Amino acid sequence: MEHAIFDWNTEIEGTLRAATLASAASDAGTVTSSDHVRFGLHATGVQVVDETLRDGLQNGSGVNPPIGHKVDLLHAMARIGVDVVSVGLPAAGARYAEDTHHLCLEIRDARLALLPTAAARTVVADVQGIARASQRAGMPIEVYSFIGSSPIRHYTEGWDLAFLVDSVRKSTEEAVREGLSFCLVTEDTTRAHPDMLRTLFRTAIEAGATRLCLCDTTGHVTPYGVAELIAFTRGEIQAIGAKGIQIDWHAHNDRGLSIATALWAASVGVDRVHGTGLGVGERVGNTSLELLVENLGLLGARAPVSRERLIEYCELAARALSWTIPDDHPIAGSRFRKEHVQSHAYRVVDESPSAPVVAPTAGKAPSDRLVPMMLRLGGSEVELAVHPRRTLLEALRYDLDLIGTKQGCDKGDCGACTVVLDGKAVLACLTLALDADGRDVQTVETIGGAHLDPLVDCFDRAGGGQCGFCTPGMLMSATALLDRNPRPTRSEINVAISGNLxxxxxxGRIVDAIELAASIRRGEEAGSIDMPGTECAPPPLASNTRPARPEKS
Ligand code: FES
Ligand code: FES
Incomplete structure (x- = not known):
């Protein structure tokens, strides 16, 4: 297929010339003629975009991490100085949309220095999904809207020019109408024909786009091709006379060149470079974000980040993605941390023969690994693997998707997280998941089994709830009480729910409801509803235990 791709590595110039770099970087206002070939010098000010929670999820494992893992990783991103984060592709489904919302709230409420972006196809409905997420969270979310740009992609999809132009224009206009910044992401840019790119760029910019994201989707480009493509893009922006249009670089690693091409892109003055934790992504993955941050720091383009923070980031990315950090990973690999550190770099730093050689992460307990455990939930044995510091509340909500147990204060004040552990009401936010290993746990999802529990019925009949946030915790405190005391006094009920706000x-009505339920349980009063059958059965319980990843050969 002679015209299936356009090769930016060879078809424009054939070789990289210093003039190309100088021209591109001069256009970016970052270089003088005397220093134009000093690699890395012009990357100063480049922003780093973390795509782990969007592109990183396309890694083939099929794992969409629990929201708790995403939130932990989000905080680690902020600690290593990531500027921009992709909070997902809300149009991918309800769970993705909800996670996008949750991550935005976390950025807002924890005051993380991260700018949120979200991905969309060049489809108006997808853009509207991001607009809704933005309105719900009360914060702007930049739209990164993608469309294939290479001839081979158009051939396989059957797309013609009119369709492409129409899709780009409508999506851009929709984002502008919603007051959101719009970035046109041209997938497979490094194999797209200049004429096609010119048309797509112009369409988006004329409709209001403020950013273009150039993609090496197949990990195809060499540093030469990067410089040529970016020089071309800058030329097109200038030719239109558009002001303030920024450029991103997004690369994959099929030739093992992604870190090199990302650094070249930064060197010739792109505004943002993208990466994912551990370079995880489709096929062999993306640019490794931690290596990007480390190298930009070593080049003086960004503030250096400590190894401890980068390792923590890698570990949280690995946990979120159910990934194994390779032994020879340059930052977080066990071989580097145990052997190379001891035999080379750190011994050079500390020449004292008696001084202990300590790797940056020495002291990290092996207990930082996930630990397998089992819960007896509503009669079913559920296996999962948890971090030793994970609470029972987090394990229920984020590992097992049992979100009936509420997360209120998260510090033992409100009682919203109450569950029944071996017959006793406990606060799940103050109970380590591992302390429940092998024990019997009841949650609001499991009480009553296949029947509607009388307590639930009575809360309804007595008007024992309004917003319902406290109700699961109330129900569980009441369950523990009635299981050990079938005939409680009002005063005993008061004591039992005294920790539930x-x-x-x-x-008053909550106490009424519990009294009524006690009577029904004793057979002294008829329940209004008692429906054996599957309608009231608890949802099937998930397990987060997955088979170990096969060793890479
Ligand atoms: S969430 Fe556990 S007591 Fe408030
Ligand atoms: S907090 Fe709203 S019903 Fe209790």
Whole structure:
């Protein structure tokens, strides 16, 4: 297929010339003629975009991490100085949309120095999904809207020029109408024909786009091709006379060149470079974000980041993605941390023969690994693997998707997280998941089994809830009480629910409901509803235990 691709590595110039670099970087206002070939010098100010929670999820493992893991990784991103984060592709489904919302709230409420972006196809509905997420979270989310740009992609999809132009124009206009910044992401840019790129760029910019993202989707380009493509793009922006249009670089690693091409892109003055934790992504992955941050620091283009923070980031990325850090990973690999550190670099730093040689992460307990455990949940044995510091609340909500147990204060004040552990009401936010290993746990999802629990019925009949946030915790405190005391006094009920705060119902009706349920349980009163059958059965329980990844050969 002679015209299946356009090769930016060879078809424009054939070789990299200093003039190309100088021209590109001069256009970016970052270089003088005397220093134009000093690699890395012009990357100063480049922003780093973390795509782990979007492109990184396309790694083939099929794992969409629990939201708790995503949130932990989000904080680690902020600690290593990531500027921009992709919070997902909300149009991928309800769970992705909800996670996008949750991550935006975390950025807002924890005041993380991260700018959120979200991905969309060049489809108006996808852009509208991001607009809704932005409105729900009350913060702007930049739209990164992607479309294939190479001839081979158009051939396989059956797309013609009119369709492409129409899709780009409508998506851009929709984002502008919603007041959101719009970036046109041209997938497979490094194999796209200049005429096609010119048309797509112009269409987007004329409709209001403020950013172009150039992609090496197949990991095809060499540093020469990067410089040529970026010089071309700058030329096109200038030719239109558009002001303030920024350029991103997004690369994959099929030839093992992604870190090199990302650094070249930064060197010739792109505004943002993308990466993923551990370079995880489709096929052999993306640019490794931690290596990008480390190298930009070594080149003086960004503030250096400590090894401890980069290793922590790698470990949280590995946990989120169910990935194994390779032994020979340059930053977080066990071989580097145990052998190379001891035999080379750190011994050079400390020449004292008696001084202990300590790797940057020495002291990290092996207990930082996930630990397998089992819960007896509503009669079913559920296996999972948890971090030793994970709470029972986090394990239930984020590892097992049992979100009936509420996360209120997360510090033992509100009782919203109450569950029943071996017959006793406990606060799941203050209970380590591993402390529940092998024990019997009841949550609001499991009480009553296949029947509607009388307590649930009575809360409804007595008007024992308004917003319902406290209700699962109330139900579990009441369950533990009635299981050990079938005939409680009002005073004993008061004591049993004294740790459960309700902000809207008031407690009288809740106590009424528990009294009524006790009578029904004793057979002294008829329940209004008792429906054996599957409608009231708890949802099937998931397990987060997955088979170990096969060793790479
Ligand atoms: S969330 Fe556990 S007591 Fe508030
Ligand atoms: S019903 Fe709203 S907090 Fe209790």
């Amino acid at each position: 309700c902000r809207c119902t008031g407690y």
